[in-house]
Amino acid sequence: MTTPRIKSGVAGLDQLLLGGFLQGESILVEGLPGTGKTTLGLHFILQGIAEGEPGIVITFEEFPAQYYRDALNFGWDLRQLEKDGRLRIVMTSPEVLRSEMERPGGLFDKLTHELGARRVLVDSINFLHKIKEDLTTQRELINHFINGFKRQGITSFLVKDIEGDSLTHWGMYSVDCYLRLTFELVRDYQRRRLIEVFKARGQKHVYGQHPFAINEDGVEVYPMSLPEPVSVEPKDVASEIRRVSSGVSGLDEMLGGGYFTGQTILLAGTSGTGKTNLALHFLAKGLELGETCVYYSLEEQGGNLLRHARALGLDLAAALQEERLVVLNVPSAGISEGEFLFLLRRSLHELRPQRLVIDPISFLNNIAASPGTAHLTFQAMVRTLHASGVTTLCTSEIPEMVGNFKLSDSNLSYLVDTVIVLRLAEIETSIRKAIMIIKQRGSSHDRNLRELLIDNQGVRIGEPFLSHEGILAGHTHRRAGGEPNKILIVDDDPRMVELIKASFRDERFTLVDCGDGETAGRPR
Incomplete structure (x- = not known):
């Protein structure tokens, strides 16, 4: 049986994924501060809401008011979505989240059942080091979170800041899909944003780095290459060459x-x-x-x-x-x-x-x-x-x-x-x-x-x-x-x-x- 695909909320990213994420999988997006990780995560949550799938945003650092303010720059009224019962933004700590996820009937279970949530954004998992500093234990914790989301049929979108120049190897092994955002200097005077799908377990995807931009509508991804030419269904093109x-x-x-x-x-x-x-x-x-x-x-x-x-x-x-x-x-x-x-x-x-x-x-x-x-x-x-x-x-x-x-x-x-x-x-x-x-x-x-x-x-x-x-x-x-x-x-x-x-x-x-x-x- 084929696992259903779900849209990311960004058409160009769905093209790189050849249709979108796999439902119920775990997604990790890593990048330097300011590369657009949270904005991409909000696209993911809002796409679910548009398709009748309420979402939860779990933040360990920013207050909900900061999300309300920043999202309005893209025309997204998160406060109204909360009032409508289609979104919940929760500020907590990694310790409390872990405890509530382990407790049957805990706060997370209640939120999930009350909203009927099918998507969750966690921003950001860097705070896991506050519980345990060694990488082995952090990997066990992230696996615990991911499996907890999967048991409830939730697709999880995890955000992480890059620490140094190395890839997060434990994160890549733990999640089903791993994306990396960069902000590179080109031609010595201009920077451009790039996105790359490093890993997509159980599905084919387009390899390589691809430019993207953040504009008044949010994130736009521009695939450099696709496995097949894009069909634009031209009108009045004769079947025979003339x-x-x-x-x-x-x-x-x-x-x-x-x-x-x-x-x-x-x-x-x-x-x-x-x-x-x-x-x-x-x-x-x-x-x-x-x-x-x-x-x-x-x-x-x-x-x-x-x-x-x-x-x-x-x-x-x-x-x-x-x-x-x-x-x-x-x-x-x-x-x-x-x-x-x-x-x-x-x-x-x-x-x-x-x-x-x-x-x-x-x-x-x-x-x-x-x-x-x-x-x-x-x-x-x-x-x-x-x-x-x-x-x-x-x-x-x-x-x-x-x-x-x-x-x-x-x-x-x-x-x-x-x-x-x-x-x-x-x-x-x-x-x-x-x-x-x-x-x-x-x-x-x-x-x-x-x-x-x-x-x-x-x-x-x-x-x-x-x-x-x-x-x-x-x-x-x-x-x-x-x-x-x-x-x-x-x-x-x-x-x-x-x-x-x-x-x-x-x-x-x-x-x-x-x-x-x-x-x-x-x-x-």
Whole structure:
């Protein structure tokens, strides 16, 4: 017989636990002061009350009035719940609690039967050392408390402050589920909260550390990875793969008919090459077809975006007002990679867009705690996007205007379906834009390096660059008469070099691998 699951009161934590805690088990949450242990415990108690399971809070230090005051910051009226007979907050000592639990018909038995309590929060078990200081006896005491709760069918949530840097080994052995909260310094100036499920006896769970936040609603947990992609049940996604227009007819021709539905596209280029312009045309075409579109912006506010679009001859004001176009501004500071994934999943579930733009996706490198977590975030993001069926265009900034051309930061180019590169080229004292399709999964495409024209006639795709070479590498020069056109590849990732070579087949051009930035210009 399967043990029933009970909700923790925090959706992200339930996802890490693959459905919630096991009913009747013992849970230990450990962390430094201020990491959110008591708040998480109150979520657990309030979730039970919402499901018709009254709860008990046992405190060894704080008066009930302090709980009333602190809980009101999250909109929780604990005093009213006590008046309604659905909650009881009891301040006592470990000695008295132990005595009452051992005595049949004692105070704890009476409270349990009067309320019909099924959940209890004990805050905190650090005070057990006041009874016995040696760890062996403390472990026996905690086992005594846990077994007492289990005999009455109560799920217990125990809180403990971390003492030093070591894990509480006796606590981990005694309880069924062990969670740890930390508050780590990242990038030398910012702290972020992390939660980890170390142990969940009798159930599978998601491993690793995951960001969480404490806001006006309490605790929110942002799973970094899940065993299966989150299904957001997109609307109007055809069962068969079809083409969707990029919004620029010449680019559709280069793509062999447009993007595929549900694809994730990377549009990479230096500043001023037209990335946002192409993204706006992509959205405008979707709106013209009656689709719902979402624009995640790190740089453009809604008003600025409208002005930018209007300068291109695109009027998005009506769609924005009718909420067929939703602009979501993501702060580039003070947000974790896990929180971004949470916002993305929520917007896909609530809005169910057919087209999505993230401009620029490279901001994830700035907010990630490490290159490793940045890569995990990209992986989780692409899985989520593919599961939703939304066609997504991600812009990415290539910082160098000239010189070393490096596309493959965080290996994002290997995760997406289509890669388009934009470059600037100085030709005869003027700056011109170039566009090339590096990769398109599942389809043939134009392999020429072409001019990208953005003027009062809109966005157009021009002719291939036949008289110049070195544009892709940022070393543009006129081709010598009689010599084949050369495109220099400057990238220190050999896999990226092979990808470019495999995608480019045009007898009019010769690809030359120049290695990394230090050896640029010296073919190898």
